[in-house]
Amino acid sequence: MKILLVGEGAREHAIADALTRSTYNPRIFAVMKLKNPGIARICENTGGNVKLGDSTDPVFVASLAEQLSVDFVFIGPEEPQFRGVADEVEERGIPCIGAKRGPSEIEMSKAFMRRLMWKYKIPGRLRFMAFKDIDEAIAYIEEYAESIALKPARQAGGKGVKVIADLQAYLKKEKEEVKKKHVRSIVEEHMRPYTDIEDRILIEQKVEGPEYTLQCFTDGRVVKPLPLVQDNKNAYEMDIGPETGGMGSISGPGEVLPFISEEEYKESVEIVSQTVRAIEKEVGEAYKGVIAGQMMLTALWGPTIIEFYSRFGDPEAVNVLPLLETDLVEVSEAIISQSLNKVKLEFRDSATVVKCVAPRGYPNRRDLAKGHPIVIEEDKITKEGGRVFYGSIDLSNGEMVTGGSRAVEIFAEAETIPAASKIAEKCVSFVFLKDGWKLFHRSDIGTESLLNERVEIAELIREIYRYRREKELIGKQIDWLPGKGRIEYEF
Ligand SMILES: Nc1ncnc2c1ncn2[C@@H]1O[C@H](COP(=O)(O)OP(=O)(O)O)[C@@H](O)[C@H]1O
């Protein structure tokens, strides 16, 4: 059996690693922009190889799949999906794990996603407005907007989202100026490279609460959830610093997180299931691959959708794929033949922590973070009980050099999250740069104190949303207008 893997990060390394555990002993081939040392090693060990090139180019990837006559293609990242790699691969008669262009719109267009959730009345939706031009968005802000999230209407590589609380009347004008300025920067900066979508700006109501990710396999008919993961987006400890692609994540033990209940987990799965069905109705094509809800526990709904991924999260994939006990080739084949209902997904019952290690300069000055020779003492990490998943590292010229993004993700597994965090923390010290440039990571991820903080916030939120449910206020907004009395809006 031969498989072609698309993508070059730690997420794809985790996918490749899970595929190698299959009883089918597949030969792994990979197509990627940088030569990821972890994936390259797996390819070599299984009798496959690596092809460097534009992994988002449909014709390039599909031709390679054809040449190699692989049994199926597995796409890791979102951009190849948005550009139609899955469509081109399937057109040539090769099955593909990864959303086609149409279904991947659930991630690519945040406006499409919000419209879909409203049209099909899927729980966990937020009020929103999408705009095609700056002036309309600014007029709306002047007239109505209060506490809002301002976003590029397209997935823009995790950049350009600004959440603005607007509570103090005496700051109203100042906040308005910030909002207007940001709308301009969304259009002129963040959305500039993208011509594949008409909507430019998304304005959403602001919500609050702990965030988590629910990743699922789907064949378009059923969804099979993986254990919940929580990622930490801010660059530095205490959730401060710029937003990154994720600095590290936690999971378990079991399928829930310490601050998300079994019931909330089930409701989250229901939201993703309803969405998968709605996508097929809307775009006329089954969703085959991986879908993930990036969720928040809010006072408004309980489980609420912030955005969808049409793939695994990175680092979230690295928490749970190493725990997968079911054969990933079997899962893939069940997705292809739409018989996922027959597969039982099983995971080792551990808690996990993933810590991402990035060169200084990431995320805002990747030029500075790039090009440093890196040493990873993998044997010492293994001895401590950790595992290395290679991220943005290039081995093209025979030496491992940083690519400018998160270089390594360290995975650790234990009975509790804090215990796994301690292992990961020790392992991080075995990664360094030869030229003296500094690396950074977040030492607080998975610690008892950060966990307790999340548990406390979740408890507060839970009290409010449960009260709202009791009073049947979910999905409703109630205003009191002088002279008219109580006005109820459904949503
Ligand atoms: N409606 C919202 N209310 C409050 N916070 C939000 C909202 N939307 C996004 N956020 C915050 O901003 C972050 C980034 O937004 P997201 O839609 O996930 O965009 P990105 O593509 O940058 O990941 C979220 O992880 C969340 O913390």
Ligand SMILES: [Mg+2]
């Ligand atoms: Mg996000």
